Amino acid sequence: MQTFDTVIRNARVVTAADIFTSDIGIRDGRIVALGLDLEAGAREIDAAGRHVTPGGVDSHVHFDQPTGDGSIMADDFLSGTTSAACGGTTTVIPFACQQKGHTLREAIDDYHRRADRKPVIDYAFHLIVTDPTPEILRDELPALIAEGYTSFKIYMTYDALKLSDREMLDTLSVARSEGAMVMIHAENADCIAWLTERLLAAGHTAPRYHATSRPMLVEREATHRAIAFAELVDVPILIVHVSGREAVEQIRWAQSHGLKVYGETCPQYLFLTADSLGCDDSFEGAKCICSPPPRDKANQQVIWDGLENGAFEVFSSDHAPFRYDGPDGKKAHGEAVSFDQIANGIPGVETRMALLWSEGVRTGRITPQSFVALTATNAAKLYGLYPRKGSIAIGADADLVIWDESRTFHLENAKLHHNVDYTPYEGMHLSAWPALTMSRGDVVWDGEKPCGDAGRGEFLPCARPDPAKPRRRKTELPL
Numbered sequence: 001m002q003t004f005d006t007v008i009r010n011a012r013v014v015t016a017a018d019i020f021t022s023d024i025g026i027r028d029g030r031i032v033a034l035g036l037d038l039e040a041g042a043r044e045i046d047a048a049g050r051h052v053t054p055g056g057v058d059s060h061v062h063f064d065q066p067t068g069d070g071s072i073m074a075d076d077f078l079s080g081t082t083s084a085a086c087g088g089t090t091t092v093i094p095f096a097c098q099q100k101g102h103t104l105r106e107a108i109d110d111y112h113r114r115a116d117r118k119p120v121i122d123y124a125f126h127l128i129v130t131d132p133t134p135e136i137l138r139d140e141l142p143a144l145i146a147e148g149y150t151s152f153k154i155y156m157t158y159d160a161l162k163l164s165d166r167e168m169l170d171t172l173s174v175a176r177s178e179g180a181m182v183m184i185h186a187e188n189a190d191c192i193a194w195l196t197e198r199l200l201a202a203g204h205t206a207p208r209y210h211a212t213s214r215p216m217l218v219e220r221e222a223t224h225r226a227i228a229f230a231e232l233v234d235v236p237i238l239i240v241h242v243s244g245r246e247a248v249e250q251i252r253w254a255q256s257h258g259l260k261v262y263g264e265t266c267p268q269y270l271f272l273t274a275d276s277l278g279c280d281d282s283f284e285g286a287k288c289i290c291s292p293p294p295r296d297k298a299n300q301q302v303i304w305d306g307l308e309n310g311a312f313e314v315f316s317s318d319h320a321p322f323r324y325d326g327p328d329g330k331k332a333h334g335e336a337v338s339f340d341q342i343a344n345g346i347p348g349v350e351t352r353m354a355l356l357w358s359e360g361v362r363t364g365r366i367t368p369q370s371f372v373a374l375t376a377t378n379a380a381k382l383y384g385l386y387p388r389k390g391s392i393a394i395g396a397d398a399d400l401v402i403w404d405e406s407r408t409f410h411l412e413n414a415k416l417h418h419n420v421d422y423t424p425y426e427g428m429h430l431s432a433w434p435a436l437t438m439s440r441g442d443v444v445w446d447g448e449k450p451c452g453d454a455g456r457g458e459f460l461p462c463a464r465p466d467p468a469k470p471r472r473r474k475t476e477l478p479l
């Protein structure tokens, strides 16, 4: 019997800590050896000195999530995970969203049905808590956390999703006692509603006014409030999809005061600006409507700085896929609608890794090790999947990417595998793309075509994450 099912030869292995040259021995889907001159495997893959990183962990994606506004997400668990794999991601954590008036358990059951026999890569679920009744907080949420749903998102905006301040405190308190990680969408709902009303009354209805209706201060205020609540309750939180300076400053303030406040950002805040939503009143800008909206060049630089200097733990896609044409996506209510009626979100699960390797690592802005931390290792740790996911180490799943940095990759939507009819990054020239993606020892992208079978992806129950542990400073407060 051969020792290895697969040996990847001559890899320039990158982890969050190190870079070293090694062969990688794989058996039963796991990494079982790292070293030089490993004995022959049943299958041999020559990495030829190219960088090999852990497969990406995209900890913020939306697949097949009902929207309630007439639009339908374009990607289900098959197209979404296929697209992820082709872009070098091997684990995704989509959301199971509670509908108000329904239980969290119903949401979990519903999303397991949606995922049934579809994913080509491994997946876990975050919950979205929208209706934290006393019973749900007392019984259901703790039970689900114990079963492996150890993170949840709460919203401070959107009528169908948002929690009141009091509900936030109650929900954060359960996260503290049960050891769950809380993700927070931080935008002030009333400010947005107030601004929207005035913009619409003035006839400012075009997609670009989406950005005007959600200026940075609404993000800053909500980020500040979320941090204050987390401090009061003594619970770690993660602020998702941070768009620019004012929110980064709040996060930095919290971190410098010893609070466990983590930050996530996304490609749209590095590569898009508010101008991507249009400089005139054309509907085309709808393609880049997302929340918070992209800002300006100066804020892009602040986000780059935060990736470089450790303000952010995670670089995720926030893949929220809506088609531009057709009856279901951005035009679900036609083109003659105001910006507040247009589906919110942009695609990016396939382009996330290559954008950051090309524009971050190849330009020298971040190190290869930081790239690995930001795209895989930190997310695995924050959500209880480490060390099985997010690293290249003995015993870890053989989830790997071999990078091709030998040529220029012209980004065109036609080359992508999502079910969306556009990419916001059309026409960019990238200096890297995955030559091969491997999930638990199986090649799921060979550089030319997806090759993972539907349903081969496994559901991953998550452990209670270490970074979610409270500080437990001495306090008089009745926590």
Ligand code: DUC
Pocket: 062, 185, 240, 241, 290, 291, 292, 318, 320, 344, 345
């Ligand atoms: N928040 C998200 O996390 N994704 C898409 C839209 C939004 O508001």
Ligand code: ZN
Pocket: 185, 240, 241, 291
């Ligand atoms: Zn959000």
Ligand code: ZN
Pocket: 060, 061, 062, 318, 319, 320
């Ligand atoms: Zn999102």
